[in-house]
Amino acid sequence: GQNIDQPTEMTATEGAIVQINCTYQTSGFNGLFWYQQHAGEAPTFLSYNVLDGLEEKGRFSSFLSRSKGYSYLLLKELQMKDSASYLCAVFSPVNYGGSQGNLIFGKGTKLSVKP
Amino acid sequence: GAVVSQHPSWVICKSGTSVKIECRSLDFQATTMFWYRQFPKQSLMLMATSNEGSKATYEQGVEKDKFLINHASLTLSTLTVTSAHPEDSSFYICSASGGPIAASYEQYFGPGTRLTVT
Numbered sequence: 001g002q003n004i005d006q007p008t009e010m011t012a013t014e015g016a017i018v019q020i021n022c023t024y025q026t027s028g029f030n031g032l033f034w035y036q037q038h039a040g041e042a043p044t045f046l047s048y049n050v051l052d053g054l055e056e057k058g059r060f061s062s063f064l065s066r067s068k069g070y071s072y073l074l075l076k077e078l079q080m081k082d083s084a085s086y087l088c089a090v091f092s093p094v095n096y097g098g099s100q101g102n103l104i105f106g107k108g109t110k111l112s113v114k115p
Numbered sequence: 116g117a118v119v120s121q122h123p124s125w126v127i128c129k130s131g132t133s134v135k136i137e138c139r140s141l142d143f144q145a146t147t148m149f150w151y152r153q154f155p156k157q158s159l160m161l162m163a164t165s166n167e168g169s170k171a172t173y174e175q176g177v178e179k180d181k182f183l184i185n186h187a188s189l190t191l192s193t194l195t196v197t198s199a200h201p202e203d204s205s206f207y208i209c210s211a212s213g214g215p216i217a218a219s220y221e222q223y224f225g226p227g228t229r230l231t232v233t
Contacts (some may be wrong), residue, residue: 033221042208042224043159102149103210103222104209107158 002026004106006088011112012078020073021110022088033103034062034073035087044089046073075111083113118142119211121225126233128199134227136194138209146213148221150182153206165192176185189213199232206230 003025012018024032031050035043049055049064049071061074073086085108092104118141128134138148147166151159163179164184165171173179183195192211196203206229210222 035224040206040227040229042227044224045221048221102164104161104163105158 002090002092002104004088004090004104005069006106006109007087008107009110009112011114012075014078014080014113014115016078017074017076018078020075020086020088020111022071022073022106024069024071024088024090024106026092026104028092030091030093032062032064032071033089033091034060034071035089036086037085037108039085045064045085046086051096078113080113083111085110117221117223118210119145119223119225121207121209121228123228124226125229126231128195128230130200130232131198133195133197134199134230136196136207136209136230138192138194138211138225140190140211140213140223142214143211145192145211146189147211148186148192149212150184150192150194151208151210152207152217153227159208196230199230201232204230204232 006022030086034046036046037043046060047055049062054063064079084096087108088106089103122137126134130150149164150162150193152162153159161174162177163171163173163184165184167189169184171184181197186192196211210224212222
C-alpha cells in the first residue's frame with residue numbers, strides 16, 4: 001500500500017527553527033517533494049529530493065534517507081508568513097499511458113508561527 | 116515560467132446542475148495533467164491523470180461518468196462535474212507536468228477552484 005505520515009500540527013516561534021518530519025511507504029519511489037500550501041490556495045513547490053542527503057535553498061532545507069523512508073523539511077529564521085500547511089509528496093513511477101507517474105500526498109502539517 | 120491557470124476560481128451551483136472547470140498551462144506544453152480534490156483539513160487526493168489526446172485514467176473510487184475529463188490540447192484540460200450534489204463541494208486543483216523541468220517530474224499547480232453545491 002501507499003502511506004505517507006507527517007505530524008498534523010506544529011507550533012513554533014518567529015525567528016526559530018522548525019523541522020517537519022515525513023515517513024513514507026510506497027510501492028515505488030522516484031523522488032520526494034515538499035510543498036507549501038496557504039489556506040484556500042494551491043500548493044507551491046518548495047523542494048525536491050531524489051538522492052540521499054540534504055538540499056539547501058535559502059531558509060528552507062530538505063533531507064532524504066531512502067533506506068529509512070524518511071524525509072524532513074527544515075525551516076530557519078521563521079517568519080509569520082511561514083504559517084501554512086506543508087505537504088510531503090512522493091512521486092510514484094506508475095506508467096499511465098505515457099505519464100511518468102503521479103504524486104502521492106501526505107495529509108500535510110499545519111505550522112503556526114507565533115510572535 | 117511554468118504557470119498554470121484555472122477558471123473559474125470559485126463557483127456556486129445548484130444541486131443537479133453541471134459545472135465545467137478549465138485548467139490551462141500558459142507558457143509550456145503540458146503532456147500530462149492531473150486533477151486533485153481537497154476537502155477541508157484533508158490532503159490532496161488525486162482524482163485522475165490525463166494525457167493529451169487520450170482518455171483519462173481515474174483513481175479507484177472516482178466515478179468517471181460523473182467527473183468528465185477532457186484533455187484536448189497540450190495547454191488545456193477540463194473537468195466537468197455532472198449532476199453535482201452538495202457532497203461534491205470541494206476545492207478542485209489541477210496540475211500539469213511536461214514543463215521546463217520535466218526531468219524532475221515536477222508538477223505545476225493551478226490556483227484551484229472552490230466549488231459549492233447548494
